[in-house]
Amino acid sequence: MEHFVVSARKYRPQNFEDVVGQKAISNTLLSAIKNNHLAQALLFTGPRGVGKTSCARILAKTINEREDDSPSEDKxxxxxxxxxxxxxxxxxxxxRNLTDQVRIPPQTGKYKVYIIDEVHMLSQSAFNAFLKTLEEPPKHAIFILATTEKHKIIPTILSRCQIFDFKRITVTDIKEHLKEIAIKEGVNAEDDALHIIAQKADGAMRDALSTYDRVVSYCGTELTRQAxxxxxxxxxxxxxxxxxDLILENRIADLLMTFNHVLSKGFDGQHFISGLxxxxxxxxxxxxxxxxKLLEVGELIKSKYFEQSEKVSHSFLLEALELANNCDFDYKLSRNQRLHVEICLMQLASITAQNGENLQKKKPDTKIITPQEAERNNTKEEPKDYPKTKEEQKPDLKSSTLVSENKPEAIQHKSENKTSEKTEVEKEQKSQVKDEVLTDSEIKQPENKEQTKPNPPARKPAKPSGLSLKGLRHKKELKAEQERLKSEVEHKDNDFSQEELENAWTAYRDQLEANGLKILASTIGMCxxxxxxQQIKIEVANDTMRVEIMQSQGELMTFLKEKLQNTYIELHIDINHTEVExxxxxxxxxxxxxxxxxxNPAIDNLRQKLDLDFS
Structure with missing residues (x-):
């Protein structure tokens, strides 16, 4: 079995031209070496896997090659x-060991290059020990510090270094570099497949090469997007x-099943909603x-994006973005996170459904015509022959109410006052003339308004606000009605004895105990x-008992008035201060x-005889 070298080491940059995505820093360092304008303390900072250590090694090698008269690749x-x-x-x-080595000049070449990786891990004391050497290094020494967390380095170190900020490598640059490596390795890779690897790397070339090796081990020489x-x-x-597509078609059931399938693959709900x-x-x-140009995807995926973007409106995307962003923001705070995402998906699927319902509701409003209006449009009879509608009959009611308000006595006593009958008849005739004039004017009005605006359904009268004039008037009317009902109640003034009062009092206490109010029943029983x-007087031991009885005074007096058949009795409560402890x-x-x-004065005599005293 041959030894396998990972791509991150095999294709590590050997010169500044091979460095991917850091052209500005590469050109700056090359120009500094060429013009002999290179600082003795450099700080390379940036995310992981973007080429900090590689650039430091290339810089050290380039410096020594430039000073060597016979450079070769073997050195x-x-x-x-x-x-x-x-x-x-x-x-x-x-x-301290490092500073001791710095004092010794190089035996070959002109410069000694010290590369300190992860310099932010140095302790506070180590930073302070390194300050003097870093500020005034020997002429043959060059320090290159590399770190991913610049904020952890003390400011006195930062002020002594020339800082180079390395940026994340773009998805396009990573994809192109992976494409070159795939060609060298004889791997047939789809453009979208390499794009997924580049996105997964999150701007780090080392992570992208490690992921590439893993995928090649799985797929072989054919890298497809699906694989x-x-x-x-x-x-x-x-x-x-x-x-x-499911959201646009309002298919909520299929949408929830798709989300369930995503969760079954092990994906997090927040990852799904942020991706959406x-x-x-x-x-x-x-x-x-x-x-x-902001769309960083492959050509095949880009065509699909263009195709789907034509199906959605700009307003839908704005509302969908707001819902998805709010769901992503509140995901960690939610107790039931799955339900939180499902509610967001149902809201997204309801956006187009609500818009469609609104359009359907607006269309029929302009086409509604009542049968009476259709008859009026088709016939040419005079308006006087039509039966009066409710709106035409309203003036009769107003006129009759006006007559009743102005002359109530004349209406109630027609037989006693003949002159009032005449005036009433005259007013009724005048009101009929006014009604005829009003109905004629109403009929002569254009009927287009009735056709375009159908009669709205009858609504229940709204309750007036308490702060408005109608509300104040409404309260006065209610109060007057309550007083009237109160005055109509039958008043009773029966005499009762002390024994009857005690029996009624005991009955109320037993009723409280039966209802479970044992504390109040005990307080009532102590009185x-x-x-x-016409007064019933009781004495209580303290103010707490008095307040407790006062809170239930209404029910107590209602019970006693009914039991004793006397509506004029009152309750008077006193506090017995003699019982206060x-x-x-x-x-x-x-x-x-x-x-x-x-x-007992004899105690003092005893104390004197025994010669006792207080200590």
């Missing part, structure tokens, strides 16, 4: 290049295209010619009611002795 300049892993050599002693998606267990574009939101974004990008004219004090020994001496 690796290992005597002049020193690599230190700060993750495992992060103590002060390691940095790559199955091996990497990623949600394929076809899933989101299918989900979007990105899919809606890509569809929106396809609808504008100026934003098509002894007494008659004082006296305040207790803590006495000293001397105070206790004085109390005992007051009771």
């Amino acid at each position: 690796d300049y290992s005597f002049n290049i020193f690599e230190l892993d700060a993750a495992s050599n992060n103590s002060v002693e390691d940095i 790559v998606a199955e091996n990497l267990n990623v949600l394929d574009y076809e899933t989101f295209f299918k989900v979007t 939101a990105s899919h809606f974004r890509d569809l929106m990008v396809c609808q504008n010619q100026n934003t098509i 002894s009611p007494k008659i004082d004219g 006296k305040t207790k004090y803590v006495y000293t020994d001397k105070e206790k002795y004085n109390k005992l001496k007051e009771i």
Whole structure:
């Protein structure tokens, strides 16, 4: 079995031209070497797998090759290049050993290059020990620091270095580099398959090459999009295209089954909903010619995006993006995360359904014509022969109410006052003339309004607001009605004895106990009611009992009034202050002795004879 070299090592860049996606930094370093303008302390920072360590090695090799008169490919300049892993050599002693080596000049070549990888792992003391050497290094020493977390490096180190920020490698650059490697390896790879690998790498070339080796081991020499998606267990574009079609067709049941199939493959619900939101974004990008370049997909997938973008409207995508984004944002806070995503999918499928219902509701409104209006349009009879409608009869009601409001006595006493009858008849005749004029004017109005606007269904009268004038008037009417009903109640003023009062009081207490109100029943039972004219007086021990009885006073008095057949009795509650407990004090020994001496003076004589005193 031959030794296998992974692609990340086999195709590692050997010069600046081979570095992918970092053209600006490569050109800057080459220009600095050419013009002899290279700093002695460099800091390479950026995400993982973007070429920081590779560029550091290429730079060290390029510096020594430029100073060597007879460079060759066999020379690796290992005597002049020193690599230190700060993750495992992060103590002060390691940095002191490094500074001791820096003082020794190179035996071959002109420069010694020190590459310190993961420099942010150095301790605070190690950073401080490295400051002086980094600020004033020997002429033959060049330091290249590499890190993925620049914010963990102390500012005094950053101020002494020339910083180069490496960026993430784009999906297109990774895909093109993988395509070149596939050709060299004799692998027939689809463009969409390489694009999925490039997206999975998330801007890191090392991750992309590792994923490429894994997929080749699974698929062999034929890399297809379906095989790559199955091996990497990623949600394929076809899933989101299918989900979007189901949403547009309002097929909620099939939509939920598709989501269940996605979950059964081991995908997270948040990963699915975020991918769906990105899919809606890509569809929106396809609808504008100026934003098509933002769509980073293969040519075959791009054609599918264009085809589906023609089926959806811009307003639908905006609403769908908002729903999907809110679902993604609230996913971690949800207790039932699956239900949270399913509700979002049902809302998405209901967007087009609601719009379709609104259109169907608006269409019939302009075509409704009642049978009476159709007869009026077809016939040419005079309006006077038509029977009066409810609207035409309203003036009669108004006129009659006006007469009743202005002359109520004349209507009620027609037999007593003949003059009032005449005035009433005259007013009724005038109201009939007005009604005829009103009906003529109403009939002469154009009928187009009745055809375009059918009579709305009768609605229940809305309850007036409490802050409006109608609300205040409504409250006054209710209050007057309550007073009227109260006045109509039959008043009873029967006499009753003390024994009858005590029996009624005991009956109310038993009723409370039967209803489970034992505390209130106990409070009522502790009171002894007494008659004082129309008042029933009771005494309670404290204010708490008084408040408790006052809260149930309404039910108590209703019960007593009905039991005693007297509606005029009232309840009066007093607090018996004599029963309030006296305040207790803590006495000293001397105070206790004085109390005992007051009771029995002989105690003091005994104390004097025994010569006792208080300690």
